[in-house]
Amino acid sequence: xxxxxxxxxxxxxxxxxxxxxxxxxxxxxxxxxxxxxxxxxxxxxxxxxxxxxxxxxxxxxxxxxxxxxxxxxxxxxxxxxxxxxxxxxxxxxxxxxxxxxxxxxxxxxxxxxxxxxxxxxxxxxxxxxxxxxxxxxxxxxxxxxxxxxxxxxxxxxxxxxxxxxxxxxxxxxxxxxxxxxxxxxxxxxxxxxxxxxxxxxxxxxxxxxxxxxxxxxxxxxxxxx
Numbered sequence: 001x002x003x004x005x006x007x008x009x010x011x012x013x014x015x016x017x018x019x020x021x022x023x024x025x026x027x028x029x030x031x032x033x034x035x036x037x038x039x040x041x042x043x044x045x046x047x048x049x050x051x052x053x054x055x056x057x058x059x060x061x062x063x064x065x066x067x068x069x070x071x072x073x074x075x076x077x078x079x080x081x082x083x084x085x086x087x088x089x090x091x092x093x094x095x096x097x098x099x100x101x102x103x104x105x106x107x108x109x110x111x112x113x114x115x116x117x118x119x120x121x122x123x124x125x126x127x128x129x130x131x132x133x134x135x136x137x138x139x140x141x142x143x144x145x146x147x148x149x150x151x152x153x154x155x156x157x158x159x160x161x162x163x164x165x166x167x168x169x170x171x172x173x174x175x176x177x178x179x180x181x182x183x184x185x186x187x188x189x190x191x192x193x194x195x196x197x198x199x200x201x202x203x204x205x206x207x208x209x210x211x212x213x214x215x216x217x218x219x220x221x222x223x224x225x
Contacts, residue, residue, distance in 0.1 A: 029066035030057070030223070033073040033083040035114070039095030041122055043088070044072070049195035050087065056195075056212040057219065061152070075100040075107075085113050085222050089192050091121035094129050101132045108133075108175075108182040113222035116185040117192045120165050130175065130183065139173045139185065148172070148184060151221040153213040160210035162203065163190040180225055184218060191215060 032050040037043050047070040054068035073080050076099070080086070086107075088094075096104065108114065116126055130139065142148065142158075149155040149172075159170035170189035174181045193201050194211020203211075 029064045030054075030085070030219075031066045031071050031083060032219075033071040033080075033086045035086045035088040036072055036074045037088065037090075037094050037096065037100075039093035039125065041090035041092035041094050041125065042119075043090050045090060045119065046192065046196040046200055048197040048200065049089075049192045052197065053195045053212065053215050053219075057216060060212075060216060061220070063219070063223070075103050080107050081110065081112070084111065085115065085219060087115050087117065087192065088126070089117045089119045089122070091119050092125070094122060094125040096129045096132060101129075105133050109177055112182070114183045115218055115222070116183065117190065118185070118187045119190060119193065120163075123187060126185065130185075134175050134183075137175065139175055139183075142172045142174050142181075142184075146172075146181075147225075148181065148217055148221040151217045151224065153217055155214060155217065159186055159189045159191070160207070160214055161189055162194040162207050162211050163201070165190070181221070184222075191218075 032054055034043065034047075034050060051068045051070055054065050057063050058065045058068070071083070073083055073086060075096070080103070104114075116130075118126065127139065144156060144158040149158055159172050161170050165188060168188045171187045173185040173187065175183035191211050191214055194203055194208045195215060198208065
């Protein structure tokens with residue numbers, strides 16, 4: 001069993017140093033938040049995904065997980081700084097305003113982590129918009145020996161293939177700040193669809209298990225770094 005003391009400390013430090021002006025009382029227990037965005041893409045699809053992933057964390061790790069439900073957050077809200085881990089997904093267009101670009105960059109610079117999962121159709125828009133957030137670097141493909149593939153469960157061949165789209169191999173990409181992976185983008189795999197309720201995509205149990213295990217790895221890595 002992995003030691004998660006460092007994860008809980010990381011979460012606590014993120015919350016007290018975020019600079020949020022929000023007066024809302026916020027639990028220090030871990031929550032996954034879905035990022036809202038403009039542009040027409042369905043940022044809200046499969047709301048059962050994060051709920052099921054949080055339940056999996058409760059059952060298979062000792063991370064202090066808050067009540068599993070569908071949490072959402074807007075880039076423009078101070079509440080974004082209450083979440084050390086946010087998810088962006090969808091099938092269509094994404095559009096960040098200039099202020100949202102600056103705010104997302106600030107969130108990441110302060111220790112936040114963004115997990116992006118292409119739900120088939122957002123790749124072009126995501127790469128374009130993240131190029132505004134990181135004009136100083138190109139998105140890098142992570143090697144299979146990167147820690148994110150072994151932080152809890154072992155994936156020696158990289159990302160599992162959850163859904164077939166264009167018969168391409170799954171790929172994991174990242175953006176870095178001061179050597180820290182702060183954005184992880186999964187392409188041609190659809191990890192979050194594997195988290196959703198079985199009736200949504202009819203994924204076999206073994207594929208859903210792979211999706212949950214990889215999700216655990218991503219979260220454990222994010223909270224440990």
